[in-house]
Amino acid sequence: MSHEALHVQHLHPMPTEAQLAGELRFKVVGRLDTHDMPRPVSGRKVRLPWVSIAVLAIIALGCLLANIIAPGDASYMDLASPAKAPCAQYPFGTDMMGRSIFAMIWHGGRVSLLIGVLATALSTVIAVVYGTVSGAGPVWLDTLMMRVTEIFLSVPSLLIVIFLQAILGPANVVSISVVLGVTSWPTIAKVVRTEVRQLRQSEYVVASRCMGGGFMHVLIHHFAPNFLSSIMFMVVMNVRGAIASESTLSFMGLGLPLEIISWGSMLSNADRALLTGAWWIILIPGLFLVVTLVCMTNIGNALRGEVNRGERNL
Amino acid sequence: MLNSDYVRVEHLSHRFHLTRKIAIDALKDVSFAIDRGEILGLVGESGSGKSTVARCVMGILKPTGGRVIYDGIDVNAAKLSRDENVRLQKERQIIFQDSGSALNPRMSVRRILSEPLDIHGLSRDREAREKLLIQNLDFVGLDPGVLESRPGELSGGQRQRVSIARALLMKPKLIVADEPIASLDVSIQAQIVNLFKHLQAEHGFTFLFIAHDLAMVEFLCDRVGVMSKGRLVELAPTRQLYDSPQHPYTKALLAAMPIPDPRRERSREIPVYHAPEYVTRQEWTRVGFDHYVLMER
Ligand SMILES: Nc1ncnc2c1ncn2[C@@H]1O[C@H](COP(=O)(O)OP(=O)(O)OP(=O)(O)O)[C@@H](O)[C@H]1O
Ligand SMILES: [Mg+2]
Numbered sequence: 213m214s215h216e217a218l219h220v221q222h223l224h225p226m227p228t229e230a231q232l233a234g235e236l237r238f239k240v241v242g243r244l245d246t247h248d249m250p251r252p253v254s255g256r257k258v259r260l261p262w263v264s265i266a267v268l269a270i271i272a273l274g275c276l277l278a279n280i281i282a283p284g285d286a287s288y289m290d291l292a293s294p295a296k297a298p299c300a301q302y303p304f305g306t307d308m309m310g311r312s313i314f315a316m317i318w319h320g321g322r323v324s325l326l327i328g329v330l331a332t333a334l335s336t337v338i339a340v341v342y343g344t345v346s347g348a349g350p351v352w353l354d355t356l357m358m359r360v361t362e363i364f365l366s367v368p369s370l371l372i373v374i375f376l377q378a379i380l381g382p383a384n385v386v387s388i389s390v391v392l393g394v395t396s397w398p399t400i401a402k403v404v405r406t407e408v409r410q411l412r413q414s415e416y417v418v419a420s421r422c423m424g425g426g427f428m429h430v431l432i433h434h435f436a437p438n439f440l441s442s443i444m445f446m447v448v449m450n451v452r453g454a455i456a457s458e459s460t461l462s463f464m465g466l467g468l469p470l471e472i473i474s475w476g477s478m479l480s481n482a483d484r485a486l487l488t489g490a491w492w493i494i495l496i497p498g499l500f501l502v503v504t505l506v507c508m509t510n511i512g513n514a515l516r517g518e519v520n521r522g523e524r525n526l
Numbered sequence: 527m528l529n530s531d532y533v534r535v536e537h538l539s540h541r542f543h544l545t546r547k548i549a550i551d552a553l554k555d556v557s558f559a560i561d562r563g564e565i566l567g568l569v570g571e572s573g574s575g576k577s578t579v580a581r582c583v584m585g586i587l588k589p590t591g592g593r594v595i596y597d598g599i600d601v602n603a604a605k606l607s608r609d610e611n612v613r614l615q616k617e618r619q620i621i622f623q624d625s626g627s628a629l630n631p632r633m634s635v636r637r638i639l640s641e642p643l644d645i646h647g648l649s650r651d652r653e654a655r656e657k658l659l660i661q662n663l664d665f666v667g668l669d670p671g672v673l674e675s676r677p678g679e680l681s682g683g684q685r686q687r688v689s690i691a692r693a694l695l696m697k698p699k700l701i702v703a704d705e706p707i708a709s710l711d712v713s714i715q716a717q718i719v720n721l722f723k724h725l726q727a728e729h730g731f732t733f734l735f736i737a738h739d740l741a742m743v744e745f746l747c748d749r750v751g752v753m754s755k756g757r758l759v760e761l762a763p764t765r766q767l768y769d770s771p772q773h774p775y776t777k778a779l780l781a782a783m784p785i786p787d788p789r790r791e792r793s794r795e796i797p798v799y800h801a802p803e804y805v806t807r808q809e810w811t812r813v814g815f816d817h818y819v820l821m822e823r
Contacts, residue, residue: 416629418622420645422586422620423615423641423645424612424616424646425641425645429644429645433641434630437632
């Protein structure tokens with residue numbers, strides 16, 4: 213029986229004759245009226261930024277299908293028509309070296325997105341393992357590891373990136389992903405560590421360890437489901453950050469060389485393009501980059517809101 | 527006291543360091559043994575160190591002094607062989623007080639029960655596993671319908687039964703239950719204690735049962751140890767302890783047990799036990815058959 217059914221209320225302040233005759237003194241309220249009562253709104257209702265997701269999906273799909281959309285070699289130089297404005301043959305025009313910007317956008321987007329995903333995958337793995345070891349380990353180890361992350365966070369990451377680039381030599385897709393990956397884990401690691409520190413005392417984790425559950429078992433079955441939702445938005449933001457960093461570095465001439473096409477390396481043509489007034493050379497890759505970053509920011513923010521609203525099992 | 531070779535708790539001490547300067551002696555030189563197939567109860571006031579004993583026996587806590595020997599294996603040894611580790615993990619199981627936190631709220635009962643099997647790679651065959659899960663749910667009086675539920679959808683009593691079923695799945699030889707009934711209704715408490723008694727008779731496991739409720743302990747346990755302020759102060763067969771308690775703390779504890787007779791209940795006086803501030807020297811003394819008391823010298 214629901215507890216509402218137990219609420220008993222006087223029908224009238226003054227008993228009527230019928231009631232005095234003992235027919236009906238009380239009315240059970242609550243159960244009958246439950247269908248009118250406001251229902252608790254489900255906290256799981258997600259307001260996803262559908263527009264951002266759709267736009268991002270189209271861009272990602274275009275990059276994946278680059279070979280179908282723009283077949284052939286994207287770095288082919290049509291020396292007869294450099295810096296050509298958008299036309300029927302070249303929908304987005306050509307750059308200073310006569311390469312089709314339309315083809316470069318899709319092929320280069322592939323590289324940019326790949327770097328974003330690779331760098332983030334690497335940083336997330338590092339962060340999860342580092343954070344879990346720190347959170348589940350003894351106090352001295354935790355203190356030591358958190359000091360290390362603080363030192364890491366206090367050094368400008370651009371400095372570390374340039375330093376690592378110098379060690380690794382000429383940049384390529386993998387090396388720049390590694391460099392960006394190993395510099396962007398500390399914030400996620402701190403969140404993971406905090407969640408693990410709270411969870412490791414919980415009895416189901418203790419029980420699991422007693423049953424013989426090893427580090428990886430407890431991490432996958434008990435820790436990860438709890439911290440995944442709270443790091444999800446940071447992961448999306450990390451993809452965004454890695455793409456932005458690659459563009460910045462390439463733009464500054466510290467990232468990918470001109471012959472490896474990415475949105476960033478396309479932008480490094482910008483100075484010469486501006487001199488000649490060839491807006492399409494810089495505006496079109498810039499637009500794709502900015503739209504992609506904005507979409508990712510929207511998705512990331514939506515995920516963050518979701519985390520704050522959703523229930524937690526701590 | 528240490529007359530058994532199955533579980534031996536030898537001079538167990540544990541000190542929690544709260545800060546660099548402040549420490550709590552949660553256990554001070556606790557020794558006892560548990561026989562195979564025996565139900566040993568452990569009672570005592572809150573903070574007397576019962577849970578700490580349970581955690582040391584399970585190897586969750588590493589005691590600062592003394593040791594726990596389980597069937598010849600030093601539970602807290604730095605290096606154990608793989609075989610010994612697996613034996614410890616399979617043969618000892620713990621049941622916690624609050625089944626709400628002992629079960630991962632995100633997992634279905636099926637996954638919760640499968641966890642120990644997955645860890646040890648047992649009964650991988652789907653049908654065999656299903657049969658095993660249903661059989662173990664049956665032991666604790668749950669029907670297979672709960673397999674898809676999450677702990678949040680079950681009542682406290684049902685959750686505790688799931689905890690027990692998970693412990694039973696590994697066919698344990700030793701079950702450590704840390705106040706397994708304290709968070710349940712009185713009527714459910716009786717059900718669960720009856721279940722323990724029935725299961726113990728059926729499966730013959732050894733049982734370390736920690737509880738507040740002296741009536742339940744009297745009903746369930748073969749022997750009872752009484753703890754106070756980190757020390758084991760009395761250890762005796764249940765009947766003997768309840769009939770002739772020797773230590774002043776045990777006397778006070780038993781005197782506080784409600785008597786199911788209102789007239790006697792109203793007129794009686796409950797003695798209060800004050801632990802001596804400074805303990806000079808205490809010694810275990812045998813006062814009867816298998817009955818030991820910590821006495822002042
Ligand atoms: N993790 C811990 N850190 C610091 N002190 C602790 C910790 N766990 C227990 N203690 C202290 O150790 C002492 C014994 O605690 P323990 O949990 O063993 O008592 P208990 O007999 O199980 O009590 P209860 O009946 O309330 O469960 C208490 O004084 C407690 O404050
Ligand atoms: Mg306790």
